[in-house]
Amino acid sequence: MPIRPPSLDDRRFDDLVDDLIARIPAHTPEWTNPRLGDPGRTLIELFAWLGDALLYRANLIPERQRLVFLQLLGMGLKPALPARGIVGLAFAQEKELGAHILAPFGRIKATPAFETLAEITVLPISGEAYVKRRLPSAELARRSDLLHGLVRIHQLSAAPKAYTTTQVYADGRAAAEGVDVFGQSADRALWIALLAPPAGNPEDQPATNEAVKSAIGGGDSGLPALLSVGVVPAIKPLQPFEQTSAPSPVPVWWEITTRGQSDVDTDYLRLTVEPGTDTSAGLTRAGTLRLRLPDERHLWAPSNDVGINPRAGVGDAPPRLDDAERAARLIAWLRLRPQPGANVEHLALTWLTLNAAEIDQRQTITAQVLGSATGAADQSYALPLGSVDAATLAIQVEEPGRGYQDWQRVDDLAAISADPNVAREARAFELDAEAGRLRFGDGLRGRVPEAGMRVRLASGRFGGGRAGNLPPQSLAKLEARRIDGQPAPAIKVLQPLALSGGEDAETLDLAERRIPALLRHRDRAVTEEDFRRLSFETPAVDVGRVDVLPRFKPSDRRFNMPGVVSVMALPAVQFGSTPHPRPDRPFIERVHAHLSARTPLATELYVIGCDYVPLGLSVAVTLRDGFARDQVLLDIKQALTRFLWPLAPGGLDQAGWALGRAVRSRELEVEVSRVAGVDELRGLALFGQRDPAQGDTTWQRLPVIAADGAQMLTLQPWQLPELLAVVAVEGPNAPADLRALPNPYADPTAIAVPVVPEVC
Structure with a gap:
């Protein structure tokens, strides 16, 4: 039985109205007809509506307790990640013949905002x-x-x-x-x-x-x-099992x-x-x-x-x-x-x-007063925006006779130091990066800002989100200052490549789903489930599938290797958008970096892509009356492709074809038979490539494994099928090869030759 937070009071509007009407004979027996539209009935419904609103707020207490539990676990929501890219710069006026050194964090006019990351010399x-x-x-x-x-x-x-x-x-x-x-x-x-x-x-x-x-x-x-x-x-x-150092x-x-x-x-x-x-x-x-x-x-x-x-x-x-x-x-x-x-x-x-510049989807805010200290413990201040880059945040607090002093960010005020004297005097604060909020100490765990002293944001960079993953040619103009503080000339931006890497801030629902996983793995990869869940949490990449192969060394294709863990990760793509999802080097490197920081010291970790085995199919069917031939044959190809797809909705459980599971012709025949418009399956054949590793991609029919003509593509535990060709025909027999069928309307004795039309 699942554990669900209880409702403190499950009565709703109709229940309250019924309860109040049931009390009428006991309190006002002379009121014998509380019909709709009666003034007394209207008052009953008004009080029932107010009571329903109060009960709704009371039932939010379990929700509040979950939020408090998140805070106790130190599980703040993950902030948004910025989109990044490389752009070229050029003077908008060609008559500009000087060299200008631009200061970092020049603003690119766009929605959302982008900034340059470093000093640039525009020539x-x-x-x-x-x-x-x-x-x-x-x-x-x-x-x-x-x-x-x-x-x-x-x-x-x-x-x-x-x-x-x-x-x-x-x-x-x-x-x-x-x-x-x-x-x-x-x-x-x-x-x-x-x-x-x-x-x-x-x-x-x-x-x-x-x-x-x-x-x-x-x-x-x-x-x-x-x-x-x-x-x-x-x-x-990457090639299958290519080393990703x-x-x-x-x-x-x-x-x-x-x-x-x-x-x-x-x-x-x-x-x-x-x-x-x-x-x-x-x-x-x-x-x-x-x-x-x-x-x-x-x-x-x-x-x-x-x-x-x-x-x-x-x-x-x-x-x-x-x-x-x-x-x-x-x-x-x-x-x-x-x-x-x-x-x-x-x-x-x-x-x-x-004249190149690196940019990211953030904006810099400097010298902004957040408020005045009250002298109380656990003071909290809101930053101008959420999703702050913690590495760039600089907070200062006024001190009598000393002006603004720098304070340091810590992960946990309660763990500043084991020495109570050091902890009491520490100029430290905690940060909720996603919400953009600071919290200071209580006098025992971190110093308390004195009453009347101002708290100032010296500098910080804010922003991020999927909205920054802009297509090419989306950026046009840069507004920047030179290193001497003077405005730079008008500069145009050249952006031939799309910007990528932007991720939205984590939602509360997603954070709550991480609670059981965090309690189990505590941000450490020990069990297979730990490796799988942590892989899906890799920032700045969309992970579509993860399989953990314990004690498997990819370079040797061997299992039972002590201390070795291999993680096969595939990027998330929509069904049919690419032939088959394959990770590139940045994808593998990000997943590996995320896992390696959480892996035990003695573990030999590998993050790999998938070793795909080419597969071809030929199918012959007869059609039912009233169905369009071309549409039914296209539906057959789509059904087979979906069934063998490595991500959802592929496979028997619609979570992707299982790693290492053999492809059997009888299972494929069942999928074809389920397609609307198929009257009878007349034949299905499986084909494999002769020697794809050596470049020989000639299709050859797989051997028969049973007297009834059944076939099977056997896969190793680290392999998946890659459906590269499907030939579906209406006829009595499945084609014996995968070559395209000839055009029945073409003349076999002639060769098509284009003729240039005459122009008057």
Whole structure:
């Protein structure tokens, strides 16, 4: 029998009316007809309505007790998490030719509010990324005569390596699937053209270029500018059981072009990353870094005019720009390449931009008085907003003759110190981050702010929620101040990628559901249920499924390994939105980080994705009269896909197909028979791929395991089926292969050829 909080009084409005009417003969026997509409009956209903409201409030006492219990457990509601992302910045007015260093926490005009996270140097340049794309073999053979001519013209001593200058991330657009800037290039390098803004008149372009060089080189200040570069690596789903340790930084060099021994020779200066500014962890995750630029005297780019520079784009020189307008604005080339000797052949990037900034969905509030102290114990003050970032919160309290003094946040005032003298004098407060509320001590556990003294919010950052997960091109303008306090020029925001990571604050219902789990695992992962529940509580990710494999070591595919726990986690996706849910590296890393902090020291923890086994099906049915053929066949495919789906509503229990459970043809036949419009199932066949691990995806029919033709796809305890192909037909037999059926209306003796229509 479930435990339910009791109602202190279960009477409602109708019950109270009936009780009052039943008392009429005992108190007023002369009132013999208390009918509806009678003034006395109206008074009875009024008092019944008031009584019902009082009973409702009385029955809220169990609800209050649950809230008090949450407080006693120290289970505050989890605050909202902010959406984050990388954006590019550019001056709104192209005539702006100065370098401006912006202070952190500039405000981006949007709903909800966003702010920059660090100091940024906005330079009057734009960047365009290029690679020297290798020509395919067929094109090389077709242009062999041209290549021989180029060898003679350029007097090359070695075989030519033909390439075409190809722009990546054109017009500031990101490549969702990523671009392998090393693997696709002839020189394993990414080239970024540093371009000055266009001048009003073409003859003024050289003067504009010199002004831009002076700005980015530091001018007469003697302080070189810092170039902010934003990098978003292409993150692909992990392979089954791939190790998810922290990725090693990519060993690369950043270089900028400078004049060589002559006007046609290009040399390179290596740029250093400013210490403490690389949030990309060495190009392994989305982040920014700041490069220290050389003096303007060393900035130079070779001419792209082959009449002036016959070796333009040849050898180790930058790629040749054939666009005269861009070539006229070229200041220098920035090159990203692997370190010499480093075995780096591939680097997939989704986006790269200059003048980059990291932003998140919070707003900063500073220097705001929260109230005056009363001198009483356990004083409480509300912050301006909820969902505060506890790490950025600074609270100050006035003290007589000393002004504002900093007070420290503690998790529990009762656990400040075992020394009562230290606990009594501690300048400390507790924080409810979700509600945005402070609580001070009682004189024994934390000092009490003196009466009349003001409590001030020195600084704090507030915000978060799913509303911040904005699509691309949602942000447009940045309002910021320079580090000297002056307003910065108008700055526009370039946002080709969606913002992600925002989560709403926890609701009371969700927090109450965590009470039994917290009492069982106490925020420690010991049992299988502990690992499962804690995985679902991982912040900033949507976990759709968790399976715990105790004593299973993924790299060896072995069970009974003492001290090893493997957790298979899949992201939450809607049914049919993707072929099958696969976790990427950030998903796995976040779940692993959340669990590892709560795992016993001697436990060897692995967080893995799923090992999917490809499966194909062919089905033959006869249809009932009155049902549309195409709709019934589509419903059959949907039913089979739903039945084998790894998340809800898949599987026999509608919680996802069970891990390691074999797929049996007889169970699939039952699902097909349940589809409306199916009169008779005439055949069903299971297919597997020959050797997908080696790239052989040829479908072959699985062997029969019984005399009646039954089939079964056997799975290991760590595997799930992945339905990749379904062929459903109306007919007497299931197709013997999974190739698409021919179009019955096509002419087998002719080949379709498009004809260009005539235009008058």
